[in-house]
Amino acid sequence: MSALAWIAVVSLACWLWLLLGQGFFWRTDQRLPARSAPVDWPYVAIVVPARDEAQVLPRSLPTLLAQDYPGEAEIFLVDDGSSDGTAELARALAAREECALPLTVVEPGEPEPGWTGKLWALRQGIALARAREPEYLLLTDADIAHEPDSLRELVAAARSNGLDLVSQMARLRVASGWERLVVPAFVYFFAQLYPFRWINAPGARTAAAAGGCVLLRTEAAERARIPESVRQAVIDDVSVARAVSRSGGRIWLGLAERVDSVRPYPRLADLWRMVARSAYAQLRHSPALLLGTVAGLALIYLAPPVALFAGMARHDAVAGWAGGLAWLVMAGTYVPMLRYYRQPLLLAPLLPFTALLYLLMTVDSAVQHYRGRGAAWKGRTYARPEATPDQ
Template sequence: MGQTARVSAFLWIAAGSLAAWLWLLLCQGFFWRTDVRLPPRTEPDVWPTVGVVVPARDEAAVLPVSLPSLLTQDYPGRAEVFLVDDGSTDGTGELARELSRRYGGLPLTVDSPGEPPAGWTGKLWAVRHGIGLARARAPEYLLLTDADIAHGPDSLRELVAAARTGGYDLVSQMARLRVESLWERLVVPAFVYFFAQLYPFRRIGRKGARTAAAAGGCVLLRTEAAERAGIPDAIRHAVIDDVAVARAVRGSGGLLWLGLAERVDSVRPYPRLHDLWRMVSRNAYAQLRHNPLLLAGTVAGLAVVYLVPPVTLVVGLALGSTPTAALGALAWLVMTGTYLPMLRYYEQPLWLAPLLPFTASLYLLMTVDSAVQHYRGRGAAWKGRTYTRPDTVPDEG
């Protein structure tokens, strides 16, 4: 009787996991497809002015690769770069000036806003300062990009053309992250895959859609839309600032577009598991709004969706339950199939796809660790700063 009950329980669990995967496959905005690229565009007769805002804190290691790609943009209109040195101690500001003298190209302004006041994250305080500098030139668009992002020579041109053609207030591209070390191969494509699962790109671009997200490394924003949405003041405490920007723009009636990049790349290395762990865990619990119930639901969901298929396959074989093993195998097969397009996009070997349950288990542990670090007072830490929960910060308004 006990054996029969165990087999029945695992059978139902396997069936539930398969049902979840069939729903994700067909009903979650086809998140697994990687063909959402910049939409069709035509070049405008008159190119609008653009202010490029680059917040930078201790970025001397990556700046020689990323900044010249911005300074040498092939853009027909007027554009300027504003690099905001956010309290760097490695000579980031002076290096930026030297690179500007060496490469020429777009005009560069380097300035520093000082330490952020209470209620502001360092990056958004730097973005606020950069936007203020840019607005003095009255640009029609703002390109918000990170200091570790290298742009193809026509990146700005294509972003602006796409925004003008489609009438978008925000156009964002998910930069292609570096994938060279073993751990980067295992973790990085899955990071983008999980992000797309949470925020299906196809839904974001629809008029009237509720889903809103952006990729902070590359965000072209209409200046008027930024002012209407109160950016960045309205989101000054946001740790996950890219999603917060998109929600603010959508909340003010703006039209968004988000897709995968072809010539926008992150040059920041994450060679060790420890580096990738910090990248994920510093923001994971903030993504869950520091809510223990959401944490519990996320852990349970990751287990049911990603861990149950291989477990029930093995258990089914061990218990001699062919239906249980078959359901587990089928769920694992669907999961593997949905991951293949992302591996192709990152030009990685397809044999990595069946390892997604292992990678998901790492993300589960990273998420739990993010919550643990938060309650120890070390959550959302980045480059010497630790940010508290938004509701513990006094409102300066």
């Protein structure tokens, strides 16, 4: 066989293994587990870190203020050095809305050295909340909108199943053309790296969470030293889940049905920044892992269409058939995610192009890291972890 045919056959073998051996990552059936209402509803503190969120807060904060929760709950919004009036807007929204839950807004100032901004804000909010002795902490981003029963369902799931951490991956906004092309693939790739079934299995070694919506038992947070133990993390959600899991906590992650992100990413540049700011951190800033990732993406996602068309042009039947079948399996595994996002299934064959974009974003993330501009977000650039002084 030709070299092209061998590459196509290996790619097809990879896809058959991904289809059957990677925790059925492509399925979208991991939703909140079976649950029943607890006899007593625990006190919950909702902590919302917010930096320059005036654009999205009017669509997200009222959904928290209006939570239909049978027990006692309180919201702590931590303004992380905003310059757009986020804190004042939050207070104004609470004053004019019919609030089921009380809101406290705090402004702790700039992070101390060795802390990322979001985790510094979470630290302040959690410290304030602990004075009320909550049984659970709901850590939710400022761009996340919750249906009225969201908190109730999260608590019921945690109590009914003995879970220390329950996280839902919020349904991201899909409105612009670039969002339709890139956003469902973002969740698809995340699930491929961290198969939800593996995470949710008792005694699982795989740990991850979605930072937009994390219900965390306070006792488990204290045992895992959250957030101090992960204070430098750029990918804070995965780090929190790993810390809780290592300390003996049981975690669960699934797709959300009634939790949505309202943050817009209308341009490719917006999505590019969102991915590139943390892609190289995901690879632990390792050049070897970067090279392996680029090679893996090329073999798994780019080789099938190249082999199909090149095989047809060269009359290489093995390359053409193997490339075509690999592309077909690839597109088939993407269909459930497109359905979850209510997007046209015609986008499925475009996954190789989307993967190429992610490959370029990952390389750009590494380039920015070595230029000293890695992990830049909302006016802050965080130091490399190895260069950050220990606390």
